[in-house]
Amino acid sequence: MGDSRPVYQRIADDLRRQIDEGVLAVGDRIPSRSELKRTYAASDQTVDRAVRVLKAAGYAEGQFGRGVFVTDRRPLGSLLRTSDTADSPFAARISTGAATTSLLWEATSATTTAPPRIAERLGIAAGDRVMCTRYEYLADRRPLQLATSWEPLALTEGTEVVFPERGPYARRGVRERFAAIGVRVVGATELVGSRPATTAESEALGCSPGQCVTVVERTHHAADGRAVETSDIVVRADRWRLEYRIAFAD
Structure with a gap:
């Protein structure tokens, strides 16, 4: 039987094979449109x-006025996930081999209303007021992750912890901040998935629109079962691995 794959997919698969086998190395220019048309007897639309x-897929990136080049797809490191890092939007440290690098981040907070999917995760009504905090993380000046956190204002409004990154409990983490207002946080739930990057995410993370990103939905729970915070965390799937360290009780 003949190859039933669409022509564009056969071309992409062949180029991926050449990259994986080192025929096209990191930094090499992908053959031009005219070269691909001639090699594969394909149209402009097909090779594009x-x-x-x-x-x-993260195999190549365009450089304005120069062409399309093979990208470096080796993981930059591992995002550590342990009980010691549970209070940060995702991980407090990055493991890059022998060295461990601290994260730097910027955050902005604003009062808004909870969209339906966030309201469901927090156990509140859609349209209830929440504090929304958006984070951008850098490691060694490289974009690492994006995170958006929501907290019900019914719990924090009028307290010293209403702004996660301001006040006496800034950057203390969810557990310590909520403990300051008498709410004991006992655990968190994380759902890990993947999807194509949005245009805004690709611009922030330095990847192509539609490239695969890893997405983590994390929700902190209080001792009485209430959800006190939920976050969406986004990282480039091709450059960062998720490393979970699980301790077993004796």
Whole structure:
């Protein structure tokens, strides 16, 4: 039987194979549109679609006025996930081999209303007021992760912890902040998935629109079962691994 794959997919798969086998090395230029058309007897639209597939998969990136080049897909490191890092939007440290690098981040907070999916995770009504905090993380000046956190204002409004990154409990983490207002946080639930990056996410993380990102939905719970905080965390799936360290009780 013949190859039933669409022509654009066959071209993309062949280019991926050449990259994986080192025929096309990191930094090499992907053959031009005219070269690909001639090699694969394909149309402009077909080879353009094949190159878009490569870009979306993180194998290549365009450089304005120069062409499309093979990207470095080796993981930059591991995002550590342990009980010691549970209070940060995702991980307090980055493991990059022998060295461990501290994260730097910027955050902005604003009062808004909870959209339905966030309201469901927090156990509140859609439209209830929440504090929304958006984070951007850097490691060694490289974009690492994005995070958006929501906390019900019914719990924090009028207290010293209403702004997660301001006041006497700034950057103390969810557990310590809520403990300051008499709420004991006992655990967190995380759901890990993947999806294509949005245009805004790709611009912030330095990848192509549509490229695969790892998405973590994390929700902190109080001792009485209430959800006190929920976050969406986004990282580039091709550059960062998730490292979970699980301790077993004796």
